[in-house]
Amino acid sequence: MEGAIKDWRNDIYKVFKELDITMVSHVPDAGHTPLINLCEKDNEIDVVTLTTEQDGVGLSCGAFAGGRKSALLMQSSGVGNCINALALPNICRIPFLTLVSMRGEWGEFVPWQVPMGLGTPKVLEAMDVKVFRADYKEEVGSTVDAAARFAFNTNRSAAVLLSQKMIGAKQFKNG
């Protein structure tokens, strides 16, 4: 099980390498941690830890203007923080790629995660972000590859929602 979980983050990492994505920003989420660790070990990738997800939008756009491709990693709760910032890649036709680990859906324990989990695809689409989704680990690599190519080939914004089904719903224990 552990090996299988590691594998689909490896598939994302392979897409980063193949498409020359050399900057990865994030507000961390446990679902992304193995990927963040892979990127941090890679001297060719700059990992930028943000204080709020929206800053990853501006960072990504500035990096692209300077000739570097990047990706923003966040949890679904962070998507709401990005809404107005998404105007920047939209109006400038700068490619923007984000990978979103979903909460508030598959067996969620924490009710507070549900509103933004439900809202995530809607608010992304409301801001003209093309939304891709991966529910099974076998389709992660191809979906991230497709979303990244969509973004960088058509100068649009793309998001991949990574299902909580793959990440697992954490069951909290009191005490």
Place this chain on the structure above:
Amino acid sequence: MIERRPFVQKILKNRQTNLRVVSGLGTSTWDLMSGGDDKANFGFIGAMGQAIPFALGLAMAQPDLRILLFTGDGDTLMSLGSIATVANHPVANLTIVVMDNESYVETGSQPTATAGKTDLEIVAKGSGISNSYTIKNEKDYDRLIKTIYEEEGPSLVVAKCQAKATPLIFPHSFDGSVSINRFMSTLKS
């Protein structure tokens, strides 16, 4: 107090070829454009709070150029956390100049937090940008020019300036894709 427009124009006059200038939305962009149309400028007209992260990404991607951001106190206050991000991902080539007029001058001069108890120099220092200082006079021009072109960044300079509405000087285009492509034509990828 600094009169912002002539001050910005003075900084832009005789600019070196290795300088790229970004401006935050509103008055900072009109200030930048008042220095003359230049492809090596990119001005925000929206996306408030995103100018600092944009400048950080640009500075990281173009380490051989000097990156100067003019922005306002309102724009900076919207994304204060980005100052901590800049500090912790050091970019030696980045200077942020906050044209601090202590007000949202474009919307009727409502006071910002810097009109009250907030000091952006101290915020920057506390966030880890050690090269941060405040200027209140045009005489500090030489110091600022040295910071922009020579000193090891990241640097954040608070320029206390008059809260005065100035004429709007528009950029070459309001279309972001036109503006960014023009700007990118001055960069080697």
